[in-house]
Amino acid sequence: MSSELWIAVLATAIGTFLMRCLPLVWMRRRIRKLAESDRIDAMPQWLSILGPLMITAVLGVSLVPSDPASPLSWLATAIGAIATLLVWYRTRSLGWPVAAGVATYGAVIVVAGMGG
Amino acid sequence: MNLQATSDLSRPWLTGIREAIPLLGGYIPVAISFGLVTVQAGFSTWEAALISTLIYAGASQFLFVGMVTGGAPLWLVVVMTLLINVRHVVYAPNLAPWLTHHRCWPWLMHGLTDQVFALAHSRLPQLAERQRLGWFTGAALLAWGSWIAGTTLGAVAGEWLTSRWPLLGEIMPFALPSLFLVLVVPRFTSRQWSLALCTTIVTAMLCTLAGVTNLGIPLAAILGALCFYAVQFDTRNRRQE
Structure with missing residues (x-):
């Protein structure tokens, strides 16, 4: 890699790190200024709403199959998602619903692949 | 891996590692693809691993390599990859109310990806204050390590792996939507x-x-x-x- 390319890698790495780190420094100062009992309220409401919605947006993106033209991949995604939700409803845990979702999704892909 | 509040965690870093395991299903196949794409674009194995170590942001790494290979000006490459990562600015403030005063926290934000944030946002409020640093360190290091290891594996043997187990790369990434679903549903x-x-x-x-x-x-x-x-x-x- 050329030295210019290394500089580009470092600039991107430092920029990405600062975008993750500086808002924390800002928020910690804001919290420190307010009373200890108001720690949660120190966060502006729009920010506390936007955080969970960013995760939800990433969920939306990840629900679209890599081959959106294939009805099978949509079917497998839907069945995998239902399996995840059912196991979550029963166990209220983190690992088992994910394992069940992946196994079900994989089973639909494999079985449909054998049939096709 | 119960989502209920747990206050008797003697080794929180180990719990963090255990609870971050579902992330691997999504991270490793994507990291393998990144390693493969990067060496095919003319980078060496250690350069691919170093990009994953330093930048550590999936989509923007693919864009970075793609734009460099396409001959785009480097300033534009940097600007575009940073623009993709702008969403990260809302993550750390959302965790701040649950972070202790330890000086390590700002450095640990290097590991604050979409997935680690989603996990931490659900779990940190349920943990006792003294357990949070250990838990986050364990979870973030496992995710970061798997991303670097997956990239290296992809750079060294990506072609062989994808031809040997083509379905694995198709099935394992479903761990991510599945995990996000579990994290979003309680809301x-x-x-x-x-x-x-x-x-x-x-x-x-x-x-x-x-x-x-x-x-x-x-x-x-x-x-x-x-x-x-x-x-x-x-x-x-x-x-x-």
């Missing part, structure tokens, strides 16, 4: 939140189908937030009437 607590969450999911899916995924994430979240405020405004108006 359907009211009509207001349900509307905001559904709007966000549908918008993000439509943007992805339209090929504007990276713009779609902040756009979908902003639209969801607007729905949230619209319902709040509507409810207040009705109460006043």
